[in-house]
Amino acid sequence: MIKTTRTDTLPDKLATLYAGIESIIGSHKPDIISIEEAFYGKNAKTALLMGHVRGAAMIAGHQAQLEIHEYAARKVKSAVTGNGAADKQQVLYMVKRLLKLKADPVTLDASDALAIAICHGLNHKLSKMGL
Amino acid sequence: MIKTTRTDTLPDKLATLYAGIESIIGSHKPDIISIEEAFYGKNAKTALLMGHVRGAAMIAGHQAQLEIHEYAARKVKSAVTGNGAADKQQVLYMVKRLLKLKADPVTLDASDALAIAICHGLNHKLSKMGL
Numbered sequence: 001m002i003k004t005t006r007t008d009t010l011p012d013k014l015a016t017l018y019a020g021i022e023s024i025i026g027s028h029k030p031d032i033i034s035i036e037e038a039f040y041g042k043n044a045k046t047a048l049l050m051g052h053v054r055g056a057a058m059i060a061g062h063q064a065q066l067e068i069h070e071y072a073a074r075k076v077k078s079a080v081t082g083n084g085a086a087d088k089q090q091v092l093y094m095v096k097r098l099l100k101l102k103a104d105p106v107t108l109d110a111s112d113a114l115a116i117a118i119c120h121g122l123n124h125k126l127s128k129m130g131l
Numbered sequence: 132m133i134k135t136t137r138t139d140t141l142p143d144k145l146a147t148l149y150a151g152i153e154s155i156i157g158s159h160k161p162d163i164i165s166i167e168e169a170f171y172g173k174n175a176k177t178a179l180l181m182g183h184v185r186g187a188a189m190i191a192g193h194q195a196q197l198e199i200h201e202y203a204a205r206k207v208k209s210a211v212t213g214n215g216a217a218d219k220q221q222v223l224y225m226v227k228r229l230l231k232l233k234a235d236p237v238t239l240d241a242s243d244a245l246a247i248a249i250c251h252g253l254n255h256k257l258s259k260m261g262l
Contacts, residue, residue, distance in 0.1 A: 010200040011189040018190050040175040047175040051182015058142040059149050059190045068142040095184070
């Protein structure tokens, strides 16, 4: 998980995020980034902030010449649980099972992130994932 | 002005924007980027999109090790016209006058961008700007 400092300015927080993603890409050398499609809801302030974060993440992926894919939350949940309205606990349960993990993912957000990767794998029949 | 292709995906549009800003930074070698503070209004969809664009722009500035400053639109208008509620035509008029431009800036957006730079100059008493 990438943590930013509360008192930092927005550009500095985004820079921390960018550097964090860059470093993760450097150590894990992925070919693809899968991101949950943004759901903007009704709160414009939250949507604006989320946009900044997603923009920075997409640039990090692009600079590393990765493919970037977006999946709607419904599609992700459906891919791993068969139910587009599944809750996060159910997603975690199936992620653990599908990936044969011995322990739970560290957080529900981590489990969601794994679910998005699984969703991409299933959509592209990536046999390496062994799903 | 940086133009994106309508049919491109959002990550591709952001990449085009990022490359465009990178190229402008490369040719003009600025020390600072000044951006208008985001006004998120009521439209969450627009706010989300604007966030992506601003996030990409901020990363471009950060990667080039530039200082990044944000100014509220009211502050910018007030700095160049003395009226925080001035309209874009009035901003254009004063930008042209303050910078002793012979022709109008190409667009009202370009004039606004120059106004943000002037606002930063005035706030930091940048004597080089000759204001």
